[in-house]
Amino acid sequence: MLNQPSAIESVRINRIESDDKVFATTENGQMIELHITDQQKKDRLFWESLINILRAELWLPLQKKTHELLKNDWLTTDGS
Template structure:
């Protein structure tokens, strides 16, 4: 199931300046700084993936309030009945 949530927005990575400064562009053209968690800062695979996403110019889902990338990408957790 794809996410359809007003608290999520699409961003494209603009630059990776350091582990503490990753800039992204929203669909409306706003430049924002992503919040990178301590766990992500230590994760070599996360950084390799982020560089690949930057090169490929892919859009990623981002929590609007916290500016954190979603761990499950565009897929929502299945609803439990």
């Protein structure tokens, strides 16, 4: 069995500059900009949750290829 790298990585939100500028740090210390979908940009509950996550310094799952947060948090097996 080949050891394939996961399509998901853990990130912690560092700062929120605007509705399309959210920055996070990976477990390896790399700073990345998250891709915020159009639906998320309009969702007040998403932003309230993201601010609470930032304050609590929680780790979130991120799709490596697209830099999008996973819709189902950690409760997914296929990375979508």
